[in-house]
Amino acid sequence: MQGILRHRVIFLYYVRRFPIMREHSLSGQVGVVTGAARGLGRAFALGLAQAGMSVALIDRRESELKETLQALQSSGGKGMTIAADVSAPDQISGCIKLVEQELGAIDLLVNNAGVAGPAGPTWESEAQAWWQCQEVNLRGPFLGCHAVLPGMIARGKGRIINVASAAGTISVPYLSAYVTSKAALIRFTETLAFEVRPHGVSVFAMHPGAVQTPMNKELLATAGKQWLPWLEHVFQHGQDQTTEPGASMVVFLASGKADSLSGRLFMVPDDPAELVGRADEIRQRDLYTLRLRHPKI
Numbered sequence: 219m220q221g222i223l224r225h226r227v228i229f230l231y232y233v234r235r236f237p238i239m240r241e242h243s244l245s246g247q248v249g250v251v252t253g254a255a256r257g258l259g260r261a262f263a264l265g266l267a268q269a270g271m272s273v274a275l276i277d278r279r280e281s282e283l284k285e286t287l288q289a290l291q292s293s294g295g296k297g298m299t300i301a302a303d304v305s306a307p308d309q310i311s312g313c314i315k316l317v318e319q320e321l322g323a324i325d326l327l328v329n330n331a332g333v334a335g336p337a338g339p340t341w342e343s344e345a346q347a348w349w350q351c352q353e354v355n356l357r358g359p360f361l362g363c364h365a366v367l368p369g370m371i372a373r374g375k376g377r378i379i380n381v382a383s384a385a386g387t388i389s390v391p392y393l394s395a396y397v398t399s400k401a402a403l404i405r406f407t408e409t410l411a412f413e414v415r416p417h418g419v420s421v422f423a424m425h426p427g428a429v430q431t432p433m434n435k436e437l438l439a440t441a442g443k444q445w446l447p448w449l450e451h452v453f454q455h456g457q458d459q460t461t462e463p464g465a466s467m468v469v470f471l472a473s474g475k476a477d478s479l480s481g482r483l484f485m486v487p488d489d490p491a492e493l494v495g496r497a498d499e500i501r502q503r504d505l506y507t508l509r510l511r512h513p514k515i
Contacts, residue, residue: 244472245270248321250314252304252362253331255282257431258381260289261461262328262468267295269469274317274324275299277331296321304331304358305350314365323373326472327366329359330381334437335395337446348395355399356406363410367419374418379471380407382423384485387508392446404483404508411481420480422471427459427486463487482506 249266253259255277263273267290275290277283280301290297298320302309317324335351336343359380370376385393386400407423414421428434428449438449463486470476470490478497483506484490493500500506 243270244325244469247271247325247472248274248317248323249326249328249472250274250276250317250324250362250366251328251330252276252358253381254286255279256286257433258426258429258461258464259328259330260286261465262330263297264290264295265465265469266326266328266472267297268293269472271326271472272321273297274313274321276302276304276313278303304329304362305353307361310358310361311365314362318369323369324366324376326377326379327362328379328381328468329362331358332381332399332433333396334433335393335399337437337440338392338444340394343395351395352399352402355396356402359403360406363421367414370419371414371417376419377472377474377477378410378419378421379468380404380421380423382407382425382483384425387483390446401508407483408481408507415480420474420477422476422480423483424464424467424471425483425485426461426464426467429459429461429464431461459486479506483508 244266247270249271251259251263251266251273254263254273254275256279259275259277263275263286267273273290273295275283275286275297276299278301280299283299283301287297287299298317300313300316302313304310314324332355333351335355336347340348363378366376366378380403382403383396383400385397386402386404390397404423407421411421434449437446467484467486467490471484476484476490476494479494479500482500484493485506493506
């Protein structure tokens with residue numbers, strides 16, 4: 219009984235703190251969230267469920283995945299869990315087929331699963347760990363998109379949100395694996411958005427802010443404390459974000475109100491509604507994209 223009450227409290231917390239979720243009904247739609255067992259993924263899933271969407275939760279952490287589902291179901295949300303590795307092609311294609319069988323056609327994919335990768339000088343990083351970061355953070359979203367897009371294109375509608383990072387837009391010394399993966403994910407989002415736009419599908423990249431997720435805490439508990447002191451400073455001085463703005467942004471993007479800016483990078487704490495109001499200017503000036511600054515271009 220205590221477990222049920224705890225999960226209900228978690229769900230009601232999101233309901234009350236995310237008013238935008240009550241403004242955008244996603245009733246009758248089906249979404250998939252990867253990395254949904256904890257942290258940002260859990261927040262995204264609960265927010266989408268509160269907006270009325272049935273949500274499939276994918277993660278390797280089976281026990282924590284069940285906790286997310288309990289929190290979702292305890293307040294009337296509908297969903298399912300699938301334990302899988304997002305970087306494994308056969309597993310992801312199987313996941314998507316199972317979701318379509320159990321919940322129906324997929325309207326939204328949130329590629330949230332990610333790892334921090336090794337911290338420290340690149341030449342001292344363990345090569346397999348460095349590459350594994352690319353496997354999860356870039357190959358994983360590609361595989362997810364590859365699996366859901368045929369159905370979305372056939373139906374002429376669908377949305378994909380790739381959870382990237384502001385770290386993909388700048389150089390962050392001693393975090394080369396993560397930075398490389400997120401920069402590639404942002405560019406992948408831009409490119410894919412051009413390809414699928416004629417088919418009625420929208421694709422977004424999103425920076426959820428600096429959040430004290432389990433991933434970031436684990437990073438700082440290891441080599442990150444030595445090589446990324448600025449990140450520890452952000453958390454110690456309260457300059458970080460909660461999961462709330464990111465979850466609200468996911469719901470906003472899922473609502474379709476931002477489709478005119480498909481391919482762009484949305485960043486917390488920006489107001490997505492304000493950006494949509496400036497859509498013409500953003501397209502004309504080619505803002506919120508990755509571009510080379512060159513004196514002759």
